[in-house]
Amino acid sequence: MNWLDTIVQGILLGGLYALFAAGLSLVFGIMRLVNLAHGDLIVLAAYLVLVLTSALGLNPFLAALIAAPIMFGAGWVLQRVVLNRVLGADILPPLLVTFGLSVVIQNALQQGFSADSRRIGAGALETASVDLGPVTVGVMPVLTFASAVAVILALNALFYRTALGRAFRATSDDPATARLMGIRPQAVFAQATGIAMIVVTIAALYLGTRANFDPSIGPARLIYAFEAVIIGGLGSLWGTLAGGVIIGVAQTLGAAVNPEWQILSGHVAFLLVLLVRPRGLFPRAYD
Amino acid sequence: MPLLSTHALTARYGDFQALFGVDIALEAGQTLAIIGANGAGKTTLLRAIAGVLASDPGMVMFDGRAIGALTADQVMVQGIAMVPEGRRLFPSLSVEENLLIGGQMRRSAGPWTLQTVYELFPILREKCRAPGTALSGGQQQMVAIGRALMSNPRVLLCDEISLGLAPVVIRDIYAAFPRIQAGGASVIVVEQDIGQALQVASRVYCMMEGRVTLSGAPDGLTREAIHAAYFGAMA
Numbered sequence: 453m454n455w456l457d458t459i460v461q462g463i464l465l466g467g468l469y470a471l472f473a474a475g476l477s478l479v480f481g482i483m484r485l486v487n488l489a490h491g492d493l494i495v496l497a498a499y500l501v502l503v504l505t506s507a508l509g510l511n512p513f514l515a516a517l518i519a520a521p522i523m524f525g526a527g528w529v530l531q532r533v534v535l536n537r538v539l540g541a542d543i544l545p546p547l548l549v550t551f552g553l554s555v556v557i558q559n560a561l562q563q564g565f566s567a568d569s570r571r572i573g574a575g576a577l578e579t580a581s582v583d584l585g586p587v588t589v590g591v592m593p594v595l596t597f598a599s600a601v602a603v604i605l606a607l608n609a610l611f612y613r614t615a616l617g618r619a620f621r622a623t624s625d626d627p628a629t630a631r632l633m634g635i636r637p638q639a640v641f642a643q644a645t646g647i648a649m650i651v652v653t654i655a656a657l658y659l660g661t662r663a664n665f666d667p668s669i670g671p672a673r674l675i676y677a678f679e680a681v682i683i684g685g686l687g688s689l690w691g692t693l694a695g696g697v698i699i700g701v702a703q704t705l706g707a708a709v710n711p712e713w714q715i716l717s718g719h720v721a722f723l724l725v726l727l728v729r730p731r732g733l734f735p736r737a738y739d
Numbered sequence: 740m741p742l743l744s745t746h747a748l749t750a751r752y753g754d755f756q757a758l759f760g761v762d763i764a765l766e767a768g769q770t771l772a773i774i775g776a777n778g779a780g781k782t783t784l785l786r787a788i789a790g791v792l793a794s795d796p797g798m799v800m801f802d803g804r805a806i807g808a809l810t811a812d813q814v815m816v817q818g819i820a821m822v823p824e825g826r827r828l829f830p831s832l833s834v835e836e837n838l839l840i841g842g843q844m845r846r847s848a849g850p851w852t853l854q855t856v857y858e859l860f861p862i863l864r865e866k867c868r869a870p871g872t873a874l875s876g877g878q879q880q881m882v883a884i885g886r887a888l889m890s891n892p893r894v895l896l897c898d899e900i901s902l903g904l905a906p907v908v909i910r911d912i913y914a915a916f917p918r919i920q921a922g923g924a925s926v927i928v929v930e931q932d933i934g935q936a937l938q939v940a941s942r943v944y945c946m947m948e949g950r951v952t953l954s955g956a957p958d959g960l961t962r963e964a965i966h967a968a969y970f971g972a973m974a
Contacts, residue, residue: 615839615840615843618832618836618839618840618843619840619843621829621831621832621836622829622831622832622840624831625829625830625831625832626827626829628791628811629823629827629829630829631791631810631811631812631815632789632791632811632812632815632820632821632823632827633812633815633840633841633843633844633886634812634815634816634843634844634845634890635812635840635844636810636812687831
């Protein structure tokens with residue numbers, strides 16, 4: 453086994469998992485909402501990008517650029533119309549509602565697109581590779597990782613350098629006192645979910661071009677996203693990247709030993725981190 | 740016409756009624772003090788004015804408008820800012836960010852900016868990068884007051900700002916009041932410290948069990964009258 457190659461592939465895979473997780477981390481961090489439909493929303497966005505590429509003949513990156521504001525709007529409406537009504541002291545209603553949403557999305561997609569596996573074509577990029585000395589890496593995995601880093605940089609800049617980001621953090625700390633500042637938590641939450649959906653669109657682009665997808669793969673993506681967020685620690689987006697990388701490397705190392713162990717290795721790594729650091733590696737937010 | 744007034748204001752927490760028809764009036768530029776024992780309804784009164792507790796529209800009149808039914812964020816945008824009981828700074832924000840967030844939802848001309856708030860409470864300039872909650876109680880109280888001032892409110896509501904603070908610290912904080920009053924804000928102060936309340940206000944209301952039992956200018960009130968209104972006259 454080529455250790456270096458395996459680890460590098462794992463790191464790049466971690467970028468994809470970090471993209472899955474970043475949107476979840478944002479929503480979880482700001483409003484303590486566990487969105488069980490997050491994985492299915494990624495799949496939904498992938499189908500949206502697919503439709504735009506096939507109907508308009510666009511390349512996938514351009515299609516994602518058009519899909520992003522559509523998904524922002526969808527997330528905004530979802531939060532305002534549905535999720536804001538169930539957010540409250542009780543954690544159960546949002547779990548139930550988003551679980552139901554997950555089922556609805558999967559079935560709607562199956563109804564609309566059938567259960568066939570699909571893929572977003574990226575032309576020559578799909579197999580293009582770059583020689584980095586001792587290892588050769590695919591262009592798409594590198595783009596995926598680079599996008600994950602760019603997204604996290606952008607989200608951190610939003611959170612820590614803008615007035616909106618201040619409002620996000622304050623509402624996350626104490627919605628009642630945030631109201632006294634003139635902030636409307638419902639509006640803040642809708643914007644947060646909208647932004648999370650833009651990140652979801654980027655994740656969907658790389659998911660859909662990397663491997664086949666069908667309406668049912670959402671929940672598995674959700675689990676990886678969750679594990680990455682929890683390993684990283686609540687409130688830390690770089691932690692989410694670290695979490696994604698840990699899962700990715702664990703998976704590729706496990707697969708190199710025995711292909712059947714790939715998925716299991718990721719989960720074992722998650723459990724090991726949790727045993728040593730129950731709050732995650734870089735917890736930042738106050739609970 | 741008073742700038743802010745309440746009319747037969749009632750408020751309840753579920754089945755428990757906390758205010759029974761409270762009438763107060765605040766003139767522009769005035770400082771009002773509300774005193775009373777724990778549980779008298781002072782904080783409830785402020786929360787009802789600030790919109791944290793819902794009331795009928797006409798129960799709270801501000802500048803001729805009925806604001807009783809507005810939510811807390813809507814009331815703030817109208818120009819009434821609250822310094823909440825217990826400071827309630829945002830732990831995820833630095834001192835400077837706590838101040839900035841106080842002013843970011845209401846653009847209003849006035850004397851209070853980040854610089855003038857730092858001039859009012861110079862210690863905050865030194866600590867501006869520290870997390871809001873890493874300061875002493877007195878310093879946190881300064882941040883909470885500064886945060887409310889940043890929106891240049893027309894009415895400032897101060898809920899028990901002396902709570903949990905040492906007497907010398909309380910004096911330091913109240914020493915800032917003349918400048919706050921000079922800035923044009925009309926102030927309602929809820930206080931357990933009767934001495935400070937009588938010193939800073941031009942009109943005092945005493946509450947007991949959800950009702951106003953005494954009101955008047957501080958000079959016109961005797962200790963006996965205050966005692967009776969505070970604790971209830973002995974039968």
